[in-house]
Amino acid sequence: MIDGVLLKGYGGFYYVYAEGRVWECSLRGRFRVKDQEFLPGDQVSILSEEAEGPHLAKATIESVGSRRNALTRPAIANVDQAILVFAMTSPRPDLNLLDRLLIQVIEADIEPILVFTKLDKYRADPLNDGPDHALTDVYRNIGYKVFEVSSETGQGIEEIRAHLANKISVLAGPSGAGKSSLFNALSPGKKLKTGRISHKSKRGRHTTRHVELMVCAGGLVADTPGFSSLYLPEMKRAELTDFFPEFAQRRGLCRFNSCLHDKEPNCAIKAALENGEIYPERYEHYLIFLKEVIEAERKY
Ligand SMILES: Nc1nc2c(ncn2[C@@H]2O[C@H](COP(=O)(O)OP(=O)(O)OP(=O)(O)O)[C@@H](O)[C@H]2O)c(=O)[nH]1
Ligand SMILES: [Zn+2]
The missing domain is CATH 2.40.50.140 (Nucleic acid-binding proteins)
Structure with missing residues (x-):
C-alpha cells in the first residue's frame, strides 16, 4: 500500500x-x-x-x-497554508484586502504566508527611495512569514520553495498580483504532468472546471485562488481583536476589559498606535472591520 x-x-x-x-x-x-x-x-x-x-x-x-480541515471555495481538504500574493508595485497593494484575507485565513485555522511580488519593478523605480521594504516589514514585525520576490528574475523564489515542500497550499490575492507567475517560477520546466487530465477536459464532457491540486516545489498547490470573498467571517465584536496579533498580544492592558479600542479611554491599543508600535493602516482597517462586524451582529 x-x-x-x-x-x-x-x-x-x-x-x-x-x-x-x-x-x-x-x-x-x-x-x-x-x-x-x-x-x-x-x-x-x-x-x-x-x-x-x-x-x-x-x-x-x-x-x-x-480530514484535518476542508475549505469550500475552492473545495480542498487538509490545507496547510494560504499564500497571499500582492504586488509591491502595481496593482498597488490593497492592504484593506490583505487584512481581510488574513482574517479569513486565520479563521479557517490555516497558516498565512505573505508573498510580495514584482520586487524587480519596485527596485527599478527611483521613487522607491525610502527604506526598501517598509511595507513588508509592517507584516514581518507583526510576526507573519513575509517574502519579497521577483518571478521575473527569480529573486527570493528559493526561500519560498522550502515552505511549499510536503504541504498543501492555496494561493490568494488580487488579479494581476502575480499568482500564476509565482507558480510558474516555483516549478520551472515542470508544470504538473497531467496531460491526460487536461486532454480529457478538452473533450468538453464537463464544462465546469473542477479544482485541482498541482505539484509545485515538492508540495501541492491549488490551481484556483481561494479566500476571494470580501466579507468577514461571522464573529462577535469582541473577537475581532483575536485576528490582529499585535492587538491580541496587548490583551488585558486596556482599562476596560470590554475595550473595543475605539472611543474608550486608557486604551493600550491606541497608546501603542501613538507610540508608533501599531501601524496606522492596521488600526484604520480594524475600525472599518469593527463597524462591519457590529452591523452584521445586528442582522442576526
Ligand atoms: N516585473 C515583474 N512582473 C511580474 C512579476 N510577477 C508577475 N508579473 C507580471 O504581472 C502580470 C500579472 O501576473 P499574473 O501572474 O498573471 O497575475 P495573477 O495574480 O495570476 O493574475 P490573475 O490570473 O488575473 O488572478 C503579468 O504581466 C506578469 O508578467 C514579477 O515578479 N516581476
Ligand atoms: Zn483598548
Whole structure:
C-alpha cells in the first residue's frame, strides 16, 4: 500500500500524487464511497496495478484518511497554508484586502504566508527611495512569514520553495498580483504532468472546471485562488481583536476589559498606535472591520 494525496477526481477516475508521480486510480469495487465525499487534498492509500507508460501509473484507492480541515471555495481538504500574493508595485497593494484575507485565513485555522511580488519593478523605480521594504516589514514585525520576490528574475523564489515542500497550499490575492507567475517560477520546466487530465477536459464532457491540486516545489498547490470573498467571517465584536496579533498580544492592558479600542479611554491599543508600535493602516482597517462586524451582529 502506498500513501498519497488526491489531486483531482475526473470522469470516474481519481488522480493521486504518491511517490513523486501521478497515479490514475479507480475505486475498489467493494469500497463504497460517493464521489462528492472525495476532495482534492484527501489522504488516500493506494494499491499499485500494472504500470502504463512512464508518466501515468494505475492503482486502486483502498482507503481514505480523516480530514484535518476542508475549505469550500475552492473545495480542498487538509490545507496547510494560504499564500497571499500582492504586488509591491502595481496593482498597488490593497492592504484593506490583505487584512481581510488574513482574517479569513486565520479563521479557517490555516497558516498565512505573505508573498510580495514584482520586487524587480519596485527596485527599478527611483521613487522607491525610502527604506526598501517598509511595507513588508509592517507584516514581518507583526510576526507573519513575509517574502519579497521577483518571478521575473527569480529573486527570493528559493526561500519560498522550502515552505511549499510536503504541504498543501492555496494561493490568494488580487488579479494581476502575480499568482500564476509565482507558480510558474516555483516549478520551472515542470508544470504538473497531467496531460491526460487536461486532454480529457478538452473533450468538453464537463464544462465546469473542477479544482485541482498541482505539484509545485515538492508540495501541492491549488490551481484556483481561494479566500476571494470580501466579507468577514461571522464573529462577535469582541473577537475581532483575536485576528490582529499585535492587538491580541496587548490583551488585558486596556482599562476596560470590554475595550473595543475605539472611543474608550486608557486604551493600550491606541497608546501603542501613538507610540508608533501599531501601524496606522492596521488600526484604520480594524475600525472599518469593527463597524462591519457590529452591523452584521445586528442582522442576526
Ligand atoms: N516585473 C515583474 N512582473 C511580474 C512579476 N510577477 C508577475 N508579473 C507580471 O504581472 C502580470 C500579472 O501576473 P499574473 O501572474 O498573471 O497575475 P495573477 O495574480 O495570476 O493574475 P490573475 O490570473 O488575473 O488572478 C503579468 O504581466 C506578469 O508578467 C514579477 O515578479 N516581476
Ligand atoms: Zn483598548
